Amino acid sequence: DAGVTQSPTHLIKTRGQHVTLRCSPISGHKSVSWYQQVLGQGPQFIFQYYEKEERGRGNFPDRFSARQFPNYSSELNVNALLLGDSALYLCASSSTGTSGRLSTDTQYFGPGTRLTVL
Amino acid sequence: AQKITQTQPGMFVQEKEAVTLDCTYDTSDQSYGLFWYKQPSSGEMIFLIYQGSYDEQNATEGRYSLNFQKARKSANLVISASQLGDSAMYFCAMREGTGNQFYFGTGTSLTVIP
Numbered sequence: 001d002a003g004v005t006q007s008p009t010h011l012i013k014t015r016g017q018h019v020t021l022r023c024s025p026i027s028g029h030k031s032v033s034w035y036q037q038v039l040g041q042g043p044q045f046i047f048q049y050y051e052k053e054e055r056g057r058g059n060f061p062d063r064f065s066a067r068q069f070p071n072y073s074s075e076l077n078v079n080a081l082l083l084g085d086s087a088l089y090l091c092a093s094s095s096t097g098t099s100g101r102l103s104t105d106t107q108y109f110g111p112g113t114r115l116t117v118l
Numbered sequence: 119a120q121k122i123t124q125t126q127p128g129m130f131v132q133e134k135e136a137v138t139l140d141c142t143y144d145t146s147d148q149s150y151g152l153f154w155y156k157q158p159s160s161g162e163m164i165f166l167i168y169q170g171s172y173d174e175q176n177a178t179e180g181r182y183s184l185n186f187q188k189a190r191k192s193a194n195l196v197i198s199a200s201q202l203g204d205s206a207m208y209f210c211a212m213r214e215g216t217g218n219q220f221y222f223g224t225g226t227s228l229t230v231i232p
Contacts (some may be wrong), residue, residue, distance in 0.1 A: 016184050028229075033218075033219070035222075041224060042211075043163070043209075043217035043220075043222045044222075045221075048219060056217070056218030090161075090163060092163075096144075105151075105213070106153065106164060106168055107165075107220060109164075110162065112159060112161045114161070114163065118152035
Protein backbone atom coordinates (compact mmCIF):
# COMPACT_ATOMS: atom_id res chain seq x y z
CA ASP A 1 0.00 0.00 0.00
CA ALA A 2 1.15 3.53 -0.76
CA GLY A 3 2.22 5.65 2.15
CA VAL A 4 1.56 9.31 2.70
CA THR A 5 2.53 11.37 -0.32
CA GLN A 6 3.36 15.05 -0.43
CA SER A 7 4.01 17.50 -3.23
CA PRO A 8 6.09 19.26 -4.19
CA THR A 9 9.29 17.83 -2.73
CA HIS A 10 11.12 21.14 -2.75
CA LEU A 11 9.96 24.71 -3.21
CA ILE A 12 11.71 28.05 -3.36
CA LYS A 13 9.70 31.23 -2.84
CA THR A 14 10.41 34.86 -2.08
CA ARG A 15 9.13 36.91 0.81
CA GLY A 16 5.53 38.02 0.49
CA GLN A 17 4.53 35.22 -1.87
CA HIS A 18 1.92 32.56 -1.26
CA VAL A 19 2.49 28.80 -1.23
CA THR A 20 0.26 25.72 -1.37
CA LEU A 21 1.47 22.34 -0.17
CA ARG A 22 -0.41 19.13 -0.87
CA CYS A 23 -0.80 15.85 0.96
CA SER A 24 -2.51 12.54 0.22
CA PRO A 25 -3.06 10.26 3.21
CA ILE A 26 -2.72 6.53 3.41
CA SER A 27 -5.73 4.82 1.83
CA GLY A 28 -8.46 4.46 4.44
CA HIS A 29 -7.09 7.16 6.71
CA LYS A 30 -9.46 10.02 7.37
CA SER A 31 -7.28 12.31 9.44
CA VAL A 32 -4.47 14.55 8.24
CA SER A 33 -2.15 16.64 10.38
CA TRP A 34 0.40 19.23 9.33
CA TYR A 35 3.68 19.96 11.10
CA GLN A 36 6.46 22.49 10.59
CA GLN A 37 10.01 21.37 11.31
CA VAL A 38 12.62 24.09 11.44
CA LEU A 39 16.22 22.96 11.08
CA GLY A 40 17.55 21.49 14.29
CA GLN A 41 14.19 21.21 16.01
CA GLY A 42 11.38 18.72 16.38
CA PRO A 43 8.16 19.06 14.37
CA GLN A 44 5.66 21.65 15.58
CA PHE A 45 1.94 21.01 15.17
CA ILE A 46 0.08 23.33 12.80
CA PHE A 47 -3.32 21.73 12.04
CA GLN A 48 -5.31 18.55 12.25
CA TYR A 49 -8.26 17.76 10.00
CA TYR A 50 -10.66 14.89 10.30
CA GLU A 51 -13.57 14.26 7.97
CA LYS A 52 -12.99 17.69 6.41
CA GLU A 53 -13.32 19.51 9.71
CA GLU A 54 -10.56 21.25 11.63
CA ARG A 55 -9.98 19.36 14.86
CA GLY A 56 -6.93 21.14 16.17
CA ARG A 57 -4.77 24.19 15.55
CA GLY A 58 -1.31 24.94 16.85
CA ASN A 59 0.21 28.29 17.73
CA PHE A 60 0.65 29.61 14.21
CA PRO A 61 -0.50 32.93 12.71
CA ASP A 62 -3.56 33.31 10.52
CA ARG A 63 -1.29 33.36 7.48
CA PHE A 64 -1.42 29.59 7.78
CA SER A 65 -4.59 27.86 6.66
CA ALA A 66 -5.56 24.40 5.52
CA ARG A 67 -8.42 22.36 4.23
CA GLN A 68 -9.32 18.75 3.64
CA PHE A 69 -11.13 17.47 0.61
CA PRO A 70 -13.82 14.74 0.28
CA ASN A 71 -11.12 12.23 -0.74
CA TYR A 72 -9.29 13.11 2.53
CA SER A 73 -6.36 14.75 0.79
CA SER A 74 -5.32 18.08 2.21
CA GLU A 75 -3.74 21.40 1.34
CA LEU A 76 -1.70 23.70 3.54
CA ASN A 77 -1.63 27.33 2.46
CA VAL A 78 0.76 29.96 3.71
CA ASN A 79 0.28 33.61 2.75
CA ALA A 80 2.71 36.53 2.92
CA LEU A 81 5.74 34.29 3.33
CA LEU A 82 8.45 35.30 5.76
CA LEU A 83 12.06 34.16 5.90
CA GLY A 84 11.20 32.31 9.11
CA ASP A 85 8.72 30.11 7.25
CA SER A 86 11.62 28.25 5.70
CA ALA A 87 11.26 24.72 7.02
CA LEU A 88 10.37 21.13 6.27
CA TYR A 89 6.57 20.78 6.21
CA LEU A 90 5.41 17.34 7.18
CA CYS A 91 2.02 15.81 6.64
CA ALA A 92 0.86 12.88 8.74
CA SER A 93 -2.18 10.68 8.37
CA SER A 94 -3.97 8.52 10.87
CA SER A 95 -7.06 6.38 10.73
CA THR A 96 -9.10 8.44 13.16
CA GLY A 97 -9.05 11.94 14.47
CA THR A 98 -10.61 11.29 17.83
CA SER A 99 -8.57 11.45 21.00
CA GLY A 100 -10.86 9.34 23.09
CA ARG A 101 -9.92 7.79 26.37
CA LEU A 102 -6.65 6.37 25.22
CA SER A 103 -5.15 7.36 21.93
CA THR A 104 -3.29 4.58 20.24
CA ASP A 105 -3.77 6.28 16.91
CA THR A 106 -0.35 6.33 15.31
CA GLN A 107 0.45 9.09 12.84
CA TYR A 108 2.32 8.08 9.71
CA PHE A 109 4.35 10.76 8.04
CA GLY A 110 5.05 11.64 4.46
CA PRO A 111 8.47 12.60 3.06
CA GLY A 112 7.82 16.30 3.58
CA THR A 113 8.06 19.44 1.49
CA ARG A 114 11.19 21.50 1.96
CA LEU A 115 10.27 25.17 1.64
CA THR A 116 12.93 27.83 1.25
CA VAL A 117 11.92 31.48 1.46
CA LEU A 118 14.43 33.96 0.04
CA ALA B 119 7.19 23.48 30.57
CA GLN B 120 8.27 21.27 27.72
CA LYS B 121 5.97 18.33 27.07
CA ILE B 122 8.82 16.15 25.78
CA THR B 123 12.47 16.47 26.79
CA GLN B 124 15.33 14.72 25.06
CA THR B 125 18.58 15.63 26.80
CA GLN B 126 21.04 13.90 24.47
CA PRO B 127 21.70 16.03 21.38
CA GLY B 128 24.07 13.41 19.98
CA MET B 129 25.00 9.82 20.73
CA PHE B 130 27.57 7.41 19.35
CA VAL B 131 27.38 3.64 19.47
CA GLN B 132 29.55 0.87 18.15
CA GLU B 133 28.01 -1.37 15.54
CA LYS B 134 26.28 -4.43 17.09
CA GLU B 135 26.12 -2.77 20.52
CA ALA B 136 22.94 -1.63 22.28
CA VAL B 137 22.12 2.02 22.88
CA THR B 138 19.55 3.83 25.01
CA LEU B 139 18.03 7.14 23.94
CA ASP B 140 16.43 9.11 26.75
CA CYS B 141 13.01 10.74 26.79
CA THR B 142 11.06 12.30 29.63
CA TYR B 143 7.57 13.69 29.34
CA ASP B 144 5.26 16.00 31.20
CA THR B 145 1.49 15.60 31.30
CA SER B 146 -1.31 15.71 33.82
CA ASP B 147 -3.48 13.38 31.75
CA GLN B 148 -3.92 9.80 32.90
CA SER B 149 -4.37 8.64 29.31
CA TYR B 150 -1.62 9.30 26.83
CA GLY B 151 0.46 7.62 24.18
CA LEU B 152 4.20 7.75 23.67
CA PHE B 153 5.83 7.29 20.29
CA TRP B 154 9.32 7.09 18.87
CA TYR B 155 10.16 8.11 15.32
CA LYS B 156 13.33 7.83 13.27
CA GLN B 157 14.23 10.59 10.83
CA PRO B 158 17.02 9.81 8.34
CA SER B 159 18.70 12.61 6.44
CA SER B 160 16.03 12.27 3.75
CA GLY B 161 13.56 13.88 6.15
CA GLU B 162 10.77 11.32 6.39
CA MET B 163 9.62 10.47 9.90
CA ILE B 164 9.47 6.70 10.32
CA PHE B 165 7.30 5.27 13.11
CA LEU B 166 9.21 2.85 15.34
CA ILE B 167 7.28 1.99 18.48
CA TYR B 168 4.29 2.94 20.64
CA GLN B 169 3.61 2.72 24.38
CA GLY B 170 0.24 3.47 25.94
CA SER B 171 -0.01 4.88 29.42
CA TYR B 172 -2.13 1.95 30.55
CA ASP B 173 0.09 -0.71 29.03
CA GLU B 174 1.58 -2.83 31.78
CA GLN B 175 4.37 -4.27 29.73
CA ASN B 176 7.11 -2.44 27.89
CA ALA B 177 6.55 -2.28 24.16
CA THR B 178 8.88 -4.14 21.82
CA GLU B 179 9.20 -4.09 18.03
CA GLY B 180 12.03 -6.16 16.67
CA ARG B 181 15.31 -4.56 17.76
CA TYR B 182 13.45 -1.66 19.38
CA SER B 183 12.12 -1.70 22.90
CA LEU B 184 10.71 1.01 25.08
CA ASN B 185 11.76 1.24 28.72
CA PHE B 186 8.61 2.79 30.20
CA GLN B 187 8.89 4.10 33.76
CA LYS B 188 5.59 5.77 34.50
CA ALA B 189 6.44 7.11 37.94
CA ARG B 190 9.55 8.78 36.55
CA LYS B 191 7.68 9.89 33.42
CA SER B 192 10.34 8.45 31.20
CA ALA B 193 10.07 6.48 27.97
CA ASN B 194 13.55 5.56 26.84
CA LEU B 195 14.15 3.85 23.51
CA VAL B 196 16.54 0.91 23.49
CA ILE B 197 18.02 -0.19 20.19
CA SER B 198 19.73 -3.57 20.36
CA ALA B 199 22.42 -4.81 17.98
CA SER B 200 22.93 -1.42 16.32
CA GLN B 201 23.38 -1.33 12.57
CA LEU B 202 24.95 1.32 10.35
CA GLY B 203 21.50 2.07 8.95
CA ASP B 204 20.35 3.12 12.41
CA SER B 205 22.32 6.36 12.07
CA ALA B 206 19.63 9.06 12.06
CA MET B 207 17.73 11.55 14.23
CA TYR B 208 15.38 9.99 16.75
CA PHE B 209 12.35 11.81 18.09
CA CYS B 210 10.20 11.02 21.08
CA ALA B 211 6.58 12.19 20.87
CA MET B 212 3.49 12.19 23.03
CA ARG B 213 -0.21 12.41 22.35
CA GLU B 214 -2.37 13.26 25.33
CA GLY B 215 -5.70 11.52 25.68
CA THR B 216 -7.57 14.82 25.56
CA GLY B 217 -5.69 16.35 22.66
CA ASN B 218 -5.34 16.04 18.93
CA GLN B 219 -1.71 16.89 18.40
CA PHE B 220 1.60 15.15 18.84
CA TYR B 221 4.25 16.90 20.92
CA PHE B 222 7.80 16.20 19.81
CA GLY B 223 11.11 16.54 21.56
CA THR B 224 14.17 18.17 20.02
CA GLY B 225 15.60 14.84 18.96
CA THR B 226 18.78 12.85 19.44
CA SER B 227 21.26 12.35 16.63
CA LEU B 228 22.53 8.77 16.69
CA THR B 229 25.71 7.78 14.88
CA VAL B 230 26.63 4.11 14.56
CA ILE B 231 30.37 3.56 14.24
CA PRO B 232 31.65 0.57 12.24
